[in-house]
Amino acid sequence: MEPFDPDQRNLVRSSLDNENILSGQFWGELRVFLAVAKAKSFNRAAEVLNTSQPTVSRQVRRLQDLMGSQLFVPTKHGVRLTPKGQALAQALTRLDHSLFALTNDLKAETKEAEGIVRVSITDGLNTFFVAPAIPTFSAEHPRIQLHLKSPANVVSLRENQTDMMIGFSPIEAADISSRRLGSLHFIPVVAKSYIQQQGIPTRSNLAQHFFLQSEFYTSKTGLWDPWNSAVAKGQIAHFCDNSMAYGMLVKAGLGIGLLGSYTVLEPDAVPLDLDVKMSVPLYALALTERLNAKPVQLVFDWLCDMFGPKNPWFSPEFRLNNPPSRFDIGIKLLFNL
Template sequence: MLERLGSEPNIPAVDRSPLDVAGLLSRPIWKELRTFLAVAKSRSFAEAAVMLNTSGPTVSRDVKRLESQINAQLVVSSHSGITLTEQGRGLAMDLADLDFKLHTLSSNIGREKTELAGTVTISVTSGLSVAFVAPAVMRLGARYPNIAVDLKDQISFVDFNKNQAEIMLSMAPLPRSDVTSREVGTLHLIPVAHRRYIEAQGVPSLSRLGQHRFLQCSYYTAAGDPWERWREIVRAGLPAHSAANSLAYYSFAKSGMGVALLGNYVLIDPDFVPIDLNVHIPIKLYLVALTDRLRSRPVRAVFDWLAGTIADNPMFARELTLQPTRSAPENDFRAFFNLPLL
């Protein structure tokens, strides 16, 4: 399902949901896995039996049955208690994460039926999370005091499953039958330099690339468009720093270490200056969520709030702007970075 603010054609669904694959089902060992998790937490068959309201021999049989099913030794028994093997500890850690998610999901579902309450997980790039999303959560809380958000670092810009979130800010729509994608704005990447750099090195130009340092971010090293033009400029310049983390990359630029390719929103800081190098990379932003989860009132409320937060920011308009305004999202940025409010 594709929600659009523009008039782009529908994108065909080329990826099926796991729910569409009838044969995709785990082995019938859920009970044994829960028993093993209790053993891993208590390090004793007897204490695990108390936790599960069953008997010690039953716990022991469940663990042995699980080991047989997956063909791996998970525990070592001794008079002093239970010790997890390396494989056992790895499985226990994964199960503990899954158990917590199931507990949170089951707890939230009951509340979602009657009220706007619960925790909603969002995956956003670190830069946008710090600059715009986290500061705007206060406004969300004022409207929905019983909704909490869990902001996660973005592992992938386009792979929804890797980010393990209910809502994701993506740089492409996801053509999956179980996913809703809504276009919410455009990220405009342009070359910028801090006044510290310009005062020390002068204003960079296409005719003087070899006299300047151009900072590189690992996001921009992927092969092909749209990054090739920026890579050419980086190669033509003097040796310069690079960073994998977007906040570290921003910090390099703010410290005056070179010219960086950053979102036009950094111009909210009056000490940043746009540099004309014939580079402008517009990237459409999409808000993505599992369609089934959008039936949850808290998830839908957070989805709509985040869509509005981005769409209402003039810096994410379709057309590039280099002139900051007094909008609430821009003042969020100013407040976080201790800049004068307009």
């Protein structure tokens, strides 16, 4: 015999029965707070929200009164989050991500997949592989929209506020699916214009050559030691931590850069034999719950095929003279090769 009647409302009330939860304008004020936290300015947040600065300030003050905590402190350049404000902003960012997943028009039960799928991927892989392949993908799935994003954090799926990402390490978490793909091979590359001005770099003359360095390659993991040893023998011309801009500096002939081996498909790129070769594993990472949506699963499988070991550019063996394949047809069209 049950000790309690399951129909007794005073015993089985849900949290939705509590009329005091987030009452009044609380939801709106949380939205305003998040806009200020992202913009780090009341004025810029007002522009984003299409309202006035006094309105934003008034709603933030009311939210602070309701919470009994100061959420921002003024600075010379805007506002800065307090520890309580930082905790609230992080919680709201997670909520914002969940709401997007709930409200995104992903019609998984319909015959034709439809919706927006967010993908975080480095600029180089995006430019050389994803972008050229989108026309074919869109022809097969015209109702799927891709939102391609540069990763804010190359090791954290959640920090990027995305459905999936192509990363460089697995993530051990119950709510994240991780699939090992191929390997990204890095080699030193220089532009033809650099060779015309400075001569071709070799292992024996690096002292007279210029390098392009990045903080990504200075991490103390040991992986990048061969590159850093070569850089130490020459001179650093510039530093750059934006992958696309880094590649453009190499293309402009400003120095030797460390780039993915696939960049040799660029007609102006010349690979160098400096005894510097390294490989990094690629992983496809996705929120497991989002993979239940048909469009997300389709994009995930598409990317896994593109960056898997079947693609010669990401095979376990390092090769520069890869045979033509369906993976680089779009690249050749992109560069008119």
